[in-house]
Amino acid sequence: MSLSIAERIALIRSGLPAGVRLIAVTKQVPSDAIREAYAAGIRDFAESRVQEAEPKTIQLQDLPDIAWHFIGHLQANKAQKALQLFEWIHSVDSLKLAQRLDRLAEQLQRKPNVCLQVKILRDPNKYGWTVPDLLADLCALNQCRHLQIQGLMTIPPLGLDESETLAVFEGARELAEKIREQNWPNIRMRELSMGMSADYSVAVKAGATAVRLGTVLFGERQLSSPP
Numbered sequence: 001m002s003l004s005i006a007e008r009i010a011l012i013r014s015g016l017p018a019g020v021r022l023i024a025v026t027k028q029v030p031s032d033a034i035r036e037a038y039a040a041g042i043r044d045f046a047e048s049r050v051q052e053a054e055p056k057t058i059q060l061q062d063l064p065d066i067a068w069h070f071i072g073h074l075q076a077n078k079a080q081k082a083l084q085l086f087e088w089i090h091s092v093d094s095l096k097l098a099q100r101l102d103r104l105a106e107q108l109q110r111k112p113n114v115c116l117q118v119k120i121l122r123d124p125n126k127y128g129w130t131v132p133d134l135l136a137d138l139c140a141l142n143q144c145r146h147l148q149i150q151g152l153m154t155i156p157p158l159g160l161d162e163s164e165t166l167a168v169f170e171g172a173r174e175l176a177e178k179i180r181e182q183n184w185p186n187i188r189m190r191e192l193s194m195g196m197s198a199d200y201s202v203a204v205k206a207g208a209t210a211v212r213l214g215t216v217l218f219g220e221r222q223l224s225s226p227p
């Protein structure tokens with residue numbers, strides 16, 4: 001691809017509805033390229049590893065209005081650091097992690113925005129709640145008062161065709177609606193973080209409010225990094 005990062009951003013933006021947040025996924029992306037994306041108007045950036053994110057957030061400290069999003073599996077021993085670096089954690093994938101983040105957020109006097117990662121279809125290769133497990137944990141999640149639970153995050157299993165992918169994303173939207181109807185005081189369901197480079201237009205059709213894009217903005221990454 002010979003387009004510049006700014007041109008790719010403009011092209012993708014023009015195809016997204018106004019309310020959809022474009023989050024640039026910067027794993028393996030050097031800070032120069034992040035600055036290009038910033039200059040093109042991006043303010044939401046995502047990383048999937050705490051160790052990789054920390055030096056970048058330091059290098060980019062002069063860009064004050066960036067919101068950093070965490071999108072990877074968060075190990076317990078990285079939870080505190082994650083709360084210090086990220087405004088958003090999209091990948092809260094268990095009650096245990098939610099409760100740990102809640103305790104740490106209280107100690108650090110933070111109010112992180114979080115999404116609950118859910119698996120609409122069975123997928124042994126991914127972290128996250130199954131639908132019945134998430135429904136069963138809502139009461140305990142509602143008690144995590146230092147978390148701002150904003151919505152759901154989902155990643156479809158590999159190898160689905162477009163209509164199957166659409167069904168997964170619609171399943172997430174319907175689940176969010178169902179949870180919203182239960183009126184938990186501490187659980188908002190206004191964000192649907194879904195859609196990556198290969199499937200974001202399908203996710204937007206199903207009602208995504210935030211898409212997480214790496215490859216289509218910055219090009220192919222070296223090897224595959226763990227999500």
Ligand SMILES: *Cc1c(COP(=O)(O)O)cnc(C)c1O
Pocket residue numbers: 025027048071072155195196197198212213214215216226227
């Ligand atoms: C890497 C990653 C993305 C971005 O993937 P692309 O296919 O490069 O757009 C989005 N979400 C998560 C959770 C990721 O790990």
